[in-house]
Amino acid sequence: MAERVRVKALTPPGHVRAPWYLRGKEGVIERPLGAFRNPEQLAYGLPAEEKPLFRVRFLMRDIWGEAAENPDDTLDAEIYAHWLEKVDHHAP
Amino acid sequence: MSDWDGRRWHDMGGQAAGPVPMEGHDFALWEKRIDALMVLCGQKGLFTVDGLRRALEDMGEDAFEKHSYYERWIAAVNQNLLESGVYSLEELADRMEQVAARGPTYAEAQHG
Amino acid sequence: MPHDHHDHDHFHHEGMSPSGHPYRADNDGPLTYWQRMEIAVRELLVEKGLLTPSEIAAQIEAMEARSPANGAAVVARAWVDPAFKARLLADASAASREMGFDIGPLHLIAVENTAQTHNLIVCTLCSCYPRNLLGLPPDWYKTREYRSRAVREPRAVLREFGLDLPDDVTVRVHDSTADMRYIVLPSRPEGTEGLDEAELAILVTRDSMIGTGLPRQP
Structure with missing residues (x-):
C-alpha cells in the first residue's frame, strides 16, 4: 500500500517549491526521485545540502473538495521530504 | 492594518483566471542572448536557477504584469550577478550609458 | 531606409539565426532599457573573462537546434x-x-x-x-x-x-x-x-x- 503523506501547511515568506494549493493536502508517494540540493538555500546563494524529493499523487477531490472539476482525476507534484509529514492511518 | 495569509503572487496554482491566450511569438536575438546568458552563467556556477527564480519572485506581481518574460529574466540575471560581485553597480551603470550612446536601435548598440 | 540585416554580414553575421533566417525585426525598434541591460551585462561578462562571444553564439545555436x-x-x-x-x-x-x-x-x-x-x-x-x-x-x-x-x-x-x-x-x-x-x-x-x-x-x-x-x- 502506497505511503500516505500530508504536505505541511507552512507559510514562510521566501523561495519555496511546495505550492500553496497543496499545503495541508494529503496524497500518496508515487515514487522517490532521489536527493537534490535544497532550493530554499540555493535561492539565496547559500550552501545547500541534498534533500530527498518525492513525487506525490493527490486526488483532485482531496485538493479541491466538492468543487473539484472531476473528483477522480489526479495531480502529481514533486515535494521535498522536509515539507512532508506521514499521515497516521490509525487516527480517527 | 493589513494582515496577509502568506501566499506569494507567483504561486498561482488553482486561482481563478480567464481563457488561456493562444497567441505566440518568435524570440528576438536579444531575447535569445538573455536565454544563453542564463544557461551559461548557471553552468559556470555564477548563480543557480533558484537564485534566478527568487529574484523573479521578489520583483513582484507588478513586474510580471508589466514586463515581458525575457525583460524579467535579464533583471534576475543582473540581480544575481550584482549580488555575487561579478561586477559593480557602478560598472553596470557606466556601461548602460555607453550602450545608449552608440545609437537608437538594438542593431546599432548591440556591440561596441 | 529600413535596417538591412545584410549590412552586418561582412563582419559578424549578426542578426541572422544559425539556420540563416533573419531574427524578428525588434533589432530596428527603439533601444529599450532591458536591451541596454542585456548588452551591458553580456559585455561585462566577456571582459571579465567569464564568457566568450563564441560560447554565447554556440549556446544560442544549441538552443535553436x-x-x-x-x-x-x-x-x-x-x-x-x-x-x-x-x-x-x-x-x-x-x-x-x-x-x-x-x-x-x-x-x-x-x-x-x-x-x-x-x-x-x-x-x-x-x-x-x-x-x-x-x-x-x-x-x-x-x-x-x-x-x-x-x-x-x-x-x-x-x-x-x-x-x-x-x-x-x-x-x-x-x-x-x-x-x-x-x-x-x-x-x-x-x-x-x-x-x-x-x-x-x-x-x-x-x-x-x-x-x-x-x-x-x-
Whole structure:
C-alpha cells in the first residue's frame, strides 16, 4: 500500500517549491526521485545540502473538495521530504 | 492594518483566471542572448536557477504584469550577478550609458 | 531606409539565426532599457573573462537546434519499439540520450497516455518546461491563465485547446514543482499501422507532448 503523506501547511515568506494549493493536502508517494540540493538555500546563494524529493499523487477531490472539476482525476507534484509529514492511518 | 495569509503572487496554482491566450511569438536575438546568458552563467556556477527564480519572485506581481518574460529574466540575471560581485553597480551603470550612446536601435548598440 | 540585416554580414553575421533566417525585426525598434541591460551585462561578462562571444553564439545555436521534432522522434521510436518504450518510461533522460539528443542535465519523466488516462503538464510556480528536449516553451505555457487553471480545471483548459475528454478518461496533471521535467507519451493514432518511424514522427505535435493536444491523424 502506497505511503500516505500530508504536505505541511507552512507559510514562510521566501523561495519555496511546495505550492500553496497543496499545503495541508494529503496524497500518496508515487515514487522517490532521489536527493537534490535544497532550493530554499540555493535561492539565496547559500550552501545547500541534498534533500530527498518525492513525487506525490493527490486526488483532485482531496485538493479541491466538492468543487473539484472531476473528483477522480489526479495531480502529481514533486515535494521535498522536509515539507512532508506521514499521515497516521490509525487516527480517527 | 493589513494582515496577509502568506501566499506569494507567483504561486498561482488553482486561482481563478480567464481563457488561456493562444497567441505566440518568435524570440528576438536579444531575447535569445538573455536565454544563453542564463544557461551559461548557471553552468559556470555564477548563480543557480533558484537564485534566478527568487529574484523573479521578489520583483513582484507588478513586474510580471508589466514586463515581458525575457525583460524579467535579464533583471534576475543582473540581480544575481550584482549580488555575487561579478561586477559593480557602478560598472553596470557606466556601461548602460555607453550602450545608449552608440545609437537608437538594438542593431546599432548591440556591440561596441 | 529600413535596417538591412545584410549590412552586418561582412563582419559578424549578426542578426541572422544559425539556420540563416533573419531574427524578428525588434533589432530596428527603439533601444529599450532591458536591451541596454542585456548588452551591458553580456559585455561585462566577456571582459571579465567569464564568457566568450563564441560560447554565447554556440549556446544560442544549441538552443535553436532543440525543437519539438526531437521529442517527436522519441515518441515515434517508442511507438514502434516496445523495448525502447519500456526504457523511456523507466528513464526518459537516458532514452533521449540514447537517441543522440543533447539534453544536458535534464531529469526527464515520460508519462504515458492510454485509453483510460490523459496526462497534462504544467508548472504553476514558474514555467519549467522540458526545454532541453523540446526547445523553448510556447507563450501560453507561461501565462497566468494556464498556470492558474491547469491544476484546478484541466478539462476546461483542454476544451479551450479543442480537446473534449470523456468522463471515463482519467486526467493526470503533473505540476513541475522541483527538479523533474515531463513529457507526455501520447497514444499512437488509429490507422497508422503502415507508417514507418519517420512518418509517425510527423504526426507528433508539440502540444501532444505537453498534453494540450493529441497527435495528428494521418
